[in-house]
Amino acid sequence: MRLQRILYEYLKNSTLHGARFIVDEDASRIEKFFWLICVLVSWFASWLLISASLEAFENNAISFVAETSYKDWETNFPAVVVCELKNMDRIQEIAEDLWGYEHDFTLEEVLSEIAFFRGESYHTVHECGENEMAENCFTSNFSYYAKLVRSSCEKTISSCKWNGSPFDCCKYFVKLETELGICYAINSLQTSSPDKMSMYSNRVTGPGSLIMDVLTEANIYVLGEEEVPNLVTPKTEILTVGPYVSYLRFISKKDIQNDEQTRSTSVQQRNCRFNDENILNVHKYYSYSACIVQCRKDKQFRLCNCTSHLMPNTPEWLYCNMTGLQCLNEYYEDLSVVIAKWSYGRKGLVCDCLPSCSEVDISTVLDSKENIYGHQNPISKVQISLMELPTERYKRIVVRGKLDLVVSMGGTTGLFVGASLLSFVEIFYYFTVRAYNTFVTERTK
Structure with a gap:
């Protein structure tokens, strides 16, 4: 029950787009199911694009070009x-x-x-x-x-x-x-x-x-x-x-x-x-x-x-x-x-x-x-x-460097799920620091 409560609190306050509608108390089951499907589809599309970026970074990071500015060559x-x-x-x-x-x-x-x-x-x-x-x-x-x-x-x-x-x-x-x-x-x-x-x-x-x-x-x-x-x-x-x-x-x-x-x-x-x-x-x-x-x-x-x-x-x-x-x-x-x-x-x-x-x-x-x-x-x-x-x-x-990979992944997650780096910090925060603090507070009371 404690894990369920932590998950509910995270989804309710998450900055990820669409997450709070899944646990909205005023929404019907159909609306919650609709938003759950939307979030899952967005994450899946984001994962596909990130996988393609990683594969391109690993296998197609280098390109050859021909130079003809030969007047200054040694x-x-x-x-x-x-x-x-x-x-x-x-x-x-x-x-x-x-x-x-x-x-x-x-x-x-x-x-x-x-x-x-x-x-x-x-x-x-x-x-x-x-x-x-x-x-x-x-x-x-x-x-x-x-x-x-x-x-x-x-x-x-x-x-x-x-x-x-x-x-x-x-x-x-x-x-x-x-x-x-x-x-x-x-x-x-x-x-x-x-x-x-x-x-x-x-x-x-x-x-x-x-x-x-x-x-x-x-x-x-x-x-x-x-x-x-x-x-x-x-x-x-x-x-x-x-x-x-x-x-x-x-x-x-x-x-x-x-x-x-x-x-x-x-x-x-x-x-x-x-x-x-x-x-x-x-x-x-x-x-x-x-x-x-x-x-x-x-x-x-x-x-x-x-x-x-x-x-x-x-x-x-x-x-x-x-x-x-x-x-x-x-x-x-x-x-x-x-x-x-x-x-x-x-x-x-x-x-x-x-x-x-x-x-x-x-x-x-x-x-x-x-x-x-x-x-x-x-x-x-x-x-x-x-x-x-x-x-x-x-x-x-180099046509796909480390910075290009970071920009590509950041743009993909921002487009599909509205996430930033701090959005992923939130996940760690709610399931570790916030959960521990809540547990200690309840035990003290």
Whole structure:
């Protein structure tokens, strides 16, 4: 009876529209029923609109627009990463140092597979596996042999120029650990060097151009500043170079800018991560490609209880020995291909990786090459240039922020039930403070 009396008192004095008519003593039952239906319909309509606003806030808070006010833009040049591809002269030199001139030449293939490991190691498993082990085989400490073979920066890159001005290659091409081994990167966030060269292009400087000599066979990756080379990097982002050839690649670049309010939205709302919202341990900044590397590392542990000896930022005691390498070789198809979640029955990695919020669109406009056999040294000359300054970029803007949600919910409740914030405080007041005060007063009397 006390609860009924509290409810009656609340409805009689409530500021919610229509509530007092439900308990009006002068109204007939038909009138009370009519107002009860009206109030319930109004609350239901209000709930429907509020639910739609919440769903739009969660799933459609972000929108993309194209900007063309390009005259004042500062365009950052992409990160350029040079990864040695294969150096048989270096492998032969190391093999002779390790096993002498009269060594088993099959071991050179083993050394090559270890140094330039790509997830599969046919010769290593067959020559140095547990069943048949050739003389002088090594069955652990693979990372040591990989580092022994890979060339230093000075023996990989030389004669660098940015917009025609020479610079010290190995001061700005900094060592970068990747799952492909040691590479050398310029203008990348993932390197730890404090020396960063300004590589911005604008109306004054014109389109940026990077020129260098590459002294070995190599893959050159042209990526966003937070991206890293990996086993599944698209071929369109890779330039494979060899000796006595001059390469020219013109690229175009479209940036993604983020509205200031984008930071205030959740990762699920914007469906991307900023590079400092890192949840990975293989690289210090988040990116989609770094997330793929993390995904592969985690699955290697699940399948083989160890990880590749080239996996970045990993303690050496977690690297695979020969048994682990055989396991990685066995599950090569499961570890080397990234597949979608709905690709049931296929072998491969299923990675729940979001794109980076600052991801860029880099495309190749023109590729050309010509022979330079008359050159004295077996080098390749490489030029990577912006075709032109960008005239368009994308911008991620917030169309439904927290304030918009509050305004929408407040307008909906005000329209349908005449409620304000204090109207909801009334509900708490009548059923707690007022009820307790009434109870204490009656008990005292």
